[in-house]
Amino acid sequence: MKLKILFALFVAIFCNGYLHAQSTDKILFHPTFGKSALHLDDSCYTKDSIYFSQLKLYISGVEFLNKDSIVWKEANSYHLLDASDEKSLYILVNSPSDLKFTKIKFNLGIDSITNVSGAMGGDLDPTKGMYWTWQSGYINLKLEGKSKLCKTRNNEFQFHLGGYQNADNALQTIILNVSENKNIDILIDIEKMLAAIDLSEQNQIMSPGKEAVLLSEKFSKIFSIQKQ
Amino acid sequence: MSNKSIIIVLIGLFIASFSIKNEYIFIVPKNWPKPHYDFTKNILSENKIELGRKLFYDPILSRDNKISCASCHSQFTAFTHVDHALSHGIEDKIGTRNSPALMNLAWHKSFMWDGAINHLDMQALAPMSNPLEMDNKIGRVVASLQQTILYPKLYQIAFGDSIITGEHTLKAISQFMLTLISANSKYDSVMRKQIEFTVQEKNGFELFQKHCGSCHKQPLFTNLEFENDGLPVEKTLNDYGRMNITKDAKDSLLFKVPTLRNIEFSYPYMHDGRFKKLSEVMNHYASGIQQSKTLSKQLQKKIVLTSNEKADIIAFLLTLSDKEFLFNPKYGFRN
Incomplete structure (x- = not known):
């Protein structure tokens, strides 16, 4: 009996050691508003008194590049980030420990093939609230809140960005340079986004089209690697 | 043959008969084109079709528990809304279009009069969420199904998982709709x-x-x-x-x-x-x-x-x- 326990312990330690031989880097996403962390609901930012009530977005197709060649690709790579759920804000990576890479590449949104492939599970399940019901397609990104600048009901702004067909394809590819770190910390700075648009003019986008594509392009530019 | 091997053979036969019963073979009518639906991503089975049929006829899908798919798609009118120019849904609210007849859907590549829906699996989401139809949300539907005594069992039988998801719900409804073939006129x-x-x-x-x-x-x-x-x-x-x-x-x-x-x-x-x-x-x-x-x-x-x-x-x-x-x-x- 004792031998059996010893053997089990040995296996456990061995397996543990084996798992550690693989790097389990994390990609951590940090939604921010300028230099401070992004809070939903309670906090108010800047002189325009902006509140945020929701930030959700899809990250997909995560790859590591060494210079320009792909050295690692995440399988089944679809992640729904929700600023109100800390567990959703990191991606565990099982790449080989000796992997050399200089860039990380990922998509903001869901690719067109997945958009036409029927019902999916996990983060892609329509119960996650990121799928349009009146017209098929994933919502790549939701940002909602209030601002005095918006002359709308309750000063609300709502951006539901998506679209996968032809010119309306809102998917954005983001490539960032990384230094060799155990974890990759990526900032998503919403202040930069709001600086790039005029909330008094643009505050309700909830269907695919030109506006959604232009805004998605602006969103793709607010991702950056956190300097150590 | 020893007793033991007889028992093994019997168990084998039992498992085989069970899996044969559960298998559903989609038959393409003679001289018809190849269906558009990708069955490899939603493999048909009797149990899943039966679950889909149950969901199709269950008003649990609507906010007030009164409207089912069949309310606007009844079988004896080829799965459309009998005698209504514009279909009515929840609280007798009138929609904006005539509900389409449902048949031979495996061959369709888009759905709705305007093609708003790109895949049969996603079709049920539209009436489920439309404020003039079922006025519900798939998340709420899944939660209310989970609270029943019956459905977790049916999902367990059909999908091997009693935790109900949007994916399984939509795929089961699709399976039932895929079996609605009219080719015998x-x-x-x-x-x-x-x-x-x-x-x-x-x-x-x-x-x-x-x-x-x-x-x-x-x-x-x-x-x-x-x-x-x-x-x-x-x-x-x-x-x-x-x-x-x-x-x-x-x-x-x-x-x-x-x-x-x-x-x-x-x-x-x-x-x-x-x-x-x-x-x-x-x-x-x-x-x-x-x-x-x-x-x-x-x-x-x-x-x-x-x-x-x-x-x-x-x-x-x-x-x-x-x-x-x-x-x-x-x-x-x-x-």
Whole structure:
């Protein structure tokens, strides 16, 4: 009996050691508003008194590049980030420990093939609230809140960005340079986004089209690697 | 043979018989094209189809627990809304379109009159969420199904998981809809050379092929495309069809070509149900076409039909009724 326990312990330690031989880097996403962390609901930012009530977005197709060649690709790579759920804000990576890479590449949104492939599970399940019901397609990104600048009901702004067909394809590819770190910390700075648009003019986008594509392009530019 | 091996063989047979019973083989009717639906991503089984049928007939899908899919898609009218031009949903709210008949959906690549939905799996989301139909949310539907005694068991049997998800719910409903195949009308028997048309039906069939057949293409009786059928805009609805989705002026007044199978039972007709009788539809195509930039190519040249010819075409259309489909208990409500 004792031998059996010893053997089990040995296996456990061995397996543990084996798992550690693989790097389990994390990609951590940090939604921010300028230099401070992004809070939903309670906090108010800047002189325009902006509140945020929701930030959700899809990250997909995560790859590591060494210079320009792909050295690692995440399988089944679809992640729904929700600023109100800390567990959703990191991606565990099982790449080989000796992997050399200089860039990380990922998509903001869901690719067109997945958009036409029927019902999916996990983060892609329509119960996650990121799928349009009146017209098929994933919502790549939701940002909602209030601002005095918006002359709308309750000063609300709502951006539901998506679209996968032809010119309306809102998917954005983001490539960032990384230094060799155990974890990759990526900032998503919403202040930069709001600086790039005029909330008094643009505050309700909830269907695919030109506006959604232009805004998605602006969103793709607010991702950056956190300097150590 | 020892007792032990007999028992093993018996267990093997039991498992085999169970898995055979659960397997569902989708049969493509003879001379039909290959279905569009990708069955490899949603492998059919009797248990999943049965779960889908149960969901189709269950008002639990609606916010107030009163409207089921079958409320607007009843079997004896070829799965459309009996006698309603515009379908009504929750709290008797009236929608903006005539609910389409459901059959042979495995061949369709888009759904709804304007093609808003790109995959059969995602179709059920639309009525479920529409405030004039079921006014619910898939997340709420899944939560209420989970709280029942019955459904977690049925999902366990069908998917091997009693935790109910949106994916499994939509796939089960798809499976049931995929089995709704209508391919056994008099027309089909004539094509299989089992019986013959009457003289009038035969004449109607020839006229049909000449004037209607390119959009209402055999054997599905739709080309699955979007066309402007020359109907004037209904001023109370201002429905521009496909353009609402694509925002492209080229798509103004285009609607998906509906199947004509079981048309005898799927009245009223057209996207807004404006015609109650097939004779009104005939009159529209012969003398009611409104010219516009997007008018279907096939309708640009006037269709000339005598009243006898119209009657002949209608006689042919009635051969598209498939009683086996309309009254098959497999597709109906059961407790």
